[in-house]
Amino acid sequence: MTQNESRRPTVDGVHHFSPTVTDIEASTEWYQRVFGLERVPVPFPHYESEDSGYAILLTDPNSNFAIGLHHHVANKGEQFDETRTGLDHLALSVSSRAALEAWVTWLNELGIPHAGITDMHEPFEYSVLVFRDPDGIQLELFTMTG
Numbered sequence: 001m002t003q004n005e006s007r008r009p010t011v012d013g014v015h016h017f018s019p020t021v022t023d024i025e026a027s028t029e030w031y032q033r034v035f036g037l038e039r040v041p042v043p044f045p046h047y048e049s050e051d052s053g054y055a056i057l058l059t060d061p062n063s064n065f066a067i068g069l070h071h072h073v074a075n076k077g078e079q080f081d082e083t084r085t086g087l088d089h090l091a092l093s094v095s096s097r098a099a100l101e102a103w104v105t106w107l108n109e110l111g112i113p114h115a116g117i118t119d120m121h122e123p124f125e126y127s128v129l130v131f132r133d134p135d136g137i138q139l140e141l142f143t144m145t146g
Contacts, residue, residue: 089140
């Protein structure tokens with residue numbers, strides 16, 4: 001480790017993910033159903049831009065993870081497209097391939113389409129499960145396997 005690396009602040013994990021969505025109530029229901037999140041009972045206005053929309057905050061009672069779903073008045077309902085500037089996808093870490101298999105079962109029970117588990121060996125060994133939210137935002141559940 002270099003001297004600069006030893007002074008570098010660390011990131012402890014993902015705290016929250018905040019996509020802009022086309023139908024905030026449908027997305028709230030979907031994220032609650034898939035991830036078991038609890039809705040904070042009051043909407044959050046957009047800081048210093050309160051008249052432009054609001055966010056619904058969903059939290060995991062067992063961790064510090066949260067999802068803030070945003071409604072923007074200016075959003076004309078366009079679907080997400082990862083080929084444009086902005087978010088490409090969000091990958092969430094899981095503990096093992098067995099955890100991915102449990103997620104496959106869960107998503108199947110919910111009727112949520114997914115790509116199945118893909119095992120990769122280059123540039124390193126990992127397994128990933130890909131699916132999309134109601135706006136087409138790609139979500140991945142990811143584990144290192146090597």
